[in-house]
Amino acid sequence: MAVTNATTRVPVNDLSRAALALRAELSAAFDRFLASGRYVLGPEHATFESELADYLGVAHCVALASGTDALELALMAVGCGPGDTILNAANCGGYTTAAALSAGLRVRFADVDTDTLCLSRETVEAALIPEVRAVVITHLYGLLAEVEEICDLCWERGIVVVEDCAQAAGAQRDGRRAGAFGDAAAFSFYPTKNLAALGDGGAVATDGDETAERVRRLRQYGWERKYEVTLPGGRNSRLDELQAAVLRIRLGHLDEWNERRRSIVRRYADALPPGAGRLVWHDGEDYVGHLAVVVLEDRERVRAKLEAAEIGTDVHYPIADHRQSAWAGEYIDLSLPVTEHAVERVLTVPCFPELTEDEVERVCEVLRGL
Ligand SMILES: *Cc1c(COP(=O)(O)O)cnc(C)c1O
Numbered sequence: 003m004a005v006t007n008a009t010t011r012v013p014v015n016d017l018s019r020a021a022l023a024l025r026a027e028l029s030a031a032f033d034r035f036l037a038s039g040r041y042v043l044g045p046e047h048a049t050f051e052s053e054l055a056d057y058l059g060v061a062h063c064v065a066l067a068s069g070t071d072a073l074e075l076a077l078m079a080v081g082c083g084p085g086d087t088i089l090n091a092a093n094c095g096g097y098t099t100a101a102a103l104s105a106g107l108r109v110r111f112a113d114v115d116t117d118t119l120c121l122s123r124e125t126v127e128a129a130l131i132p133e134v135r136a137v138v139i140t141h142l143y144g145l146l147a148e149v150e151e152i153c154d155l156c157w158e159r160g161i162v163v164v165e166d167c168a169q170a171a172g173a174q175r176d177g178r179r180a181g182a183f184g185d186a187a188a189f190s191f192y193p194t195k196n197l198a199a200l201g202d203g204g205a206v207a208t209d210g211d212e213t214a215e216r217v218r219r220l221r222q223y224g225w226e227r228k229y230e231v232t233l234p235g236g237r238n239s240r241l242d243e244l245q246a247a248v249l250r251i252r253l254g255h256l257d258e259w260n261e262r263r264r265s266i267v268r269r270y271a272d273a274l275p276p277g278a279g280r281l282v283w284h285d286g287e288d289y290v291g292h293l294a295v296v297v298l299e300d301r302e303r304v305r306a307k308l309e310a311a312e313i314g315t316d317v318h319y320p321i322a323d324h325r326q327s328a329w330a331g332e333y334i335d336l337s338l339p340v341t342e343h344a345v346e347r348v349l350t351v352p353c354f355p356e357l358t359e360d361e362v363e364r365v366c367e368v369l370r371g372l
Contacts, residue, residue, distance in 0.1 A: 009311075009312045010312070011312045011313070011314060012312065012313045012314060012352050012357070012361045012364055012365060013314045013352060014314035014315060014316050014350060014351075014352050015194055015314075015352070015354050016354070016356065017193050017194065017198075019354075019356035020198070020354070020355065020356055021200065023356060024251060024252070024255075027251050028200075028248060028251065031046075031244075031247040031248065031250075031251060032244065032247075034247070035243060035244050035247055038243075040243055041242070041243050041244070042240055042242065042243055043240060043243070044243040044246075046243050046244075046246040046247040046250060047065060047241060047243050047246040049246075049250060050065060050241075050246040050247075050249050050250045050253075051063045051064065051065050051205070051246075053250060053253060054189075054205060054207070054249075054253060055207065057179070057253060057256075058179045058180075058181045058182055058187075058207050059178065059179055059182045060181060060182050060187075060207045060208060060209050061208070061209045061210075061211065061214070062207070062208050062209070062210075062211070062213075062214035063205050063206070063207050064205060064206045064208075064214055064217040064218050064221065065203065065204070065205045065240070065241035065246060066203070066204040066205055066206065066217075066221050066239045066240070066241055067202055067203065067204065067221075067238075067239040067240060067241060068190065068192070068202045068203065068204045068239070069097065069166075069168045069188055069189060069190020069191070069192060069195075069204040070097050070100060070101050070190075070204070071101075071204055071221075071239040072188035072189060072190065072204035072205055072206050073097060073098050073101035073102070073138070073164070073166060073188040074101035074102070074104055074105050075206060075216075075217045075220045075221060075239065076164050076186040076187070076188050076206045076208075076213075076217065077101065077102060077105055077107065077136060077138075077164060078105055078216070078220060078235055079186065079206070079208075079213045079214075079216035079217045079220065080136060080162045080164060080185050080186050080210075080213055081135070081136075081162065082102075082105065082107055082135050082136050082162075083106070083107075084105070084106030084107070085106065085107075085108065086107050086108070086133075086135040086136070087107065087108040087109070087110050087131070087133040087134050087135060088102050088107050088108070088109055088110070088134065088135065088136045088137070088138055089110045089111070089112055089126065089129055089130065089134045089136070089137045089138070090102070090109065090110075090111065090112070090121075090137070090138040090139075090140070090323075091111065091112060091113075091114050091120065091121050091139075091140055091142070091341070092111040092322040092323040092324045092325075092338055092341050093114055093119060093142070093319065093322055093323075093341045093344055093345060094140040094142055094166065094319070094323075095318065095319045096319070096323045096326060097166070097168070097190075098138045098140065098166055099323045099326075099329065102138075103329075105235075108133075109323075109329075110129065110131070110133075110134060111129070111323060111324050111333070111336065111338060111341075112125045112126050112128065112129035112338075113125045113128070113129070113338040113339065113340045113341055114338075114340050114341055114344070115148070115340070116340050117282075118142075118145055118147060118148070118282070119142055119143070119282055119340075119344055119348075120139065120140065120141065120142050120145065120147035120148070121137070121139050121140075121147060121148075121152060122147070122148045122151070122152070123148055123151035123152050123154075123155050125340075126152050126155060126156070127155060130159070130161075134161055135161065135162065136161060136162045136163070136164055137152060137156050137161055137162075137163050137164070138163075138164045138165075138166055139152055139163065139164070139165050139166065139184065140165075140166040140168075140169070141165065141166065141167055141169060141170035141173060141180050142169060142282075143169060143282050143283070143292055143293045143294075143295050143318070144169050144170050144173060144196065144263070144283075144289055144290040144291050144292030144293065145170070145173070145282065145283065145284055145288065145289045146170060146173040146174070146175055146180050146288040146289070149163075149165060149180075149183040149184065150175075150183060153183055153184060162184075162185045162186075163183070163184035163185050164184055164185065164186050164187065164188065165180060165181055165183060165184040165186075165187035165188070166187075166188050167180045167181045167187050167188065167189050167207075168188065168189060168190035168192070168195060168204075169195065169196070169292035169293065170196075170290055170292065171189060171195065171196045171197040171256060171260075171290065172196060172197070172256045172257060172260045172290050173260075173287065173288050173289060173290045174287050174288065175287070175288045181207040182207070182209075185208065185210060185213065186206055186207070186208040186210065186213050186217075187206065187207040187208065188204065188205075188206055189204055189205045189206075189207065190203070190204045191203030191204060191205070191241075191245065191249055195292070196256065196259065196260060196263070196290055196291075196292055197249065197252060197253060197256050198252065199241075199245040199248050199249055200244075200245065200248050201242070201245055202245075203241045203242075203245045203246075203249065204241070205241070216233060219232065219233040219236060220233060220235055220236050220237070220239070221236075221237070221238070221239040221240055222236065222238065222239075222240065223236040223237065223238065224236025259355040260290040260291065262355040263290060263291025263292070263353055263354070263355055264285070264289060264290065264291045266291060266294065266353050266357060266362055267281060267283050267289075267291045267294045267353060268285060269362055269366055270294055270296075270351065270353075270365065270366065270369055271283065271285070272366075273365075273366035273367075273369040273370045274296070274369045274370075274372065275369075275370065275372060278298075278369070278372035279296045279297060279298040279299070279304070279372065280296065280297045281294065281295065281296055281297075282295045282296075282297060282348075283295075291353055292353075293318055293350050293353060294350065294351045294352070294353035295318065295348050295349065295350050295351075296348070296349050296351060296369075297344065297347045297348055297349075298347055298348075298349055299347065301317075301346070301347055301348075301349050304349060304372060305349055307368055307371075307372075308351065308365075308368055311364065311367075311368050313351065313352065313364060313365055313368060314352055315349055315350060315351060316349075316350040317348060317349060317350060318348065318350050319345070319348075320345065321345065322338065322341050322342060322345050324336050324338065325342075351365055351369075352365060
């Protein structure tokens with residue numbers, strides 16, 4: 003049998019590297035957790051909520067079981083109810099759409115900006131109808147969207163704004179972090195996110211006392227206090243105490259990891275010859291390099307080149323929400339030209355803080371040759 007020349011693969015992501023880099027701290031936290039006798043809604047959980055709120059500069063963080071739950075409960079808590087319409091982008095993986103439909107809401111799609119691939123004031127304005135009760139802005143790939151302008155537009159019209167910060171933990175503009183702009187914000191701590199648990203997790207951030215209180219009730223059966231249900235729509239969506247302990251440790255490293263992600267994408271941007279493609283990023287603190295995404299006219303050719311060099315790739319995301327077979331029926335006549343154009347051209351290349359310099363260089367080499 004032929005022995006292939008052993009070039010190790012550059013993975014799109016390798017979660018064990020981040021886990022093992024903090025092995026001693028994580029193991030100590032696990033031992034404390036084990037002995038504590040508090041496995042749900044204990045002291046680590048409460049402290050994590052307040053540390054995250056301080057980090058984001060918001061009054062409240064309410065920890066939950068996932069980012070999708072955070073989107074759903076945030077929408078319910080800001081006042082969206084069955085039959086209300088929300089507006090969101092169709093190129094962000096379908097999480098908001100799934101969450102909204104699960105809450106009995108109707109979903110309308112706006113197109114995205116050509117450069118940022120996020121909603122902009124212009125694309126939101128073009129898609130608004132009087133029925134829209136809330137706009138969900140996803141800070142896609144770690145890039146803080148034009149959120150101030152969208153908030154101005156929406157608030158003038160009495161529309162609430164929810165930020166989806168699952169990919170943008172730590173991004174900031176003028177000293178304000180992603181999650182501190184809208185009426186409420188959803189975070190995910192899924193293991194691949196910039197701020198990641200070793201399992202599922204999420205949170206809602208908000209300055210609204212009542213919004214936070216409603217999310218707190220909704221995450222625990224609608225209880226106002228034990229066994230007393232005062233809010234309909236409740237369920238169990240709690241963040242485990244162990245995941246809260248992991249997240250407290252990792253929150254302390256978030257800014258440094260985000261800087262490393264940015265520096266990797268900066269290297270890719272320098273390597274990419276003019277005209278070969280375009281990275282969706284910004285060289286500033288309003289971008290945290292969640293995913294390194296290149297827009298390419300000839301994606302399949304480039305993908306094959308990277309794969310031939312043993313470099314992992316992925317596509318975020320290959321199917322727009324309004325073309326997902328589960329949902330498409332309602333949107334047959336809807337056309338979103340920028341979204342549909344991007345879906346065919348986006349390619350994700352490896353970007354996570356523990357990539358080695360050699361690995362980054364191997365990706366750069368292929369990019370330089372495009
Ligand atoms: C990951 C992600 C979510 C969903 O988070 P889960 O914790 O997996 O439910 C929502 N929105 C965006 C943009 C995401 O990337």
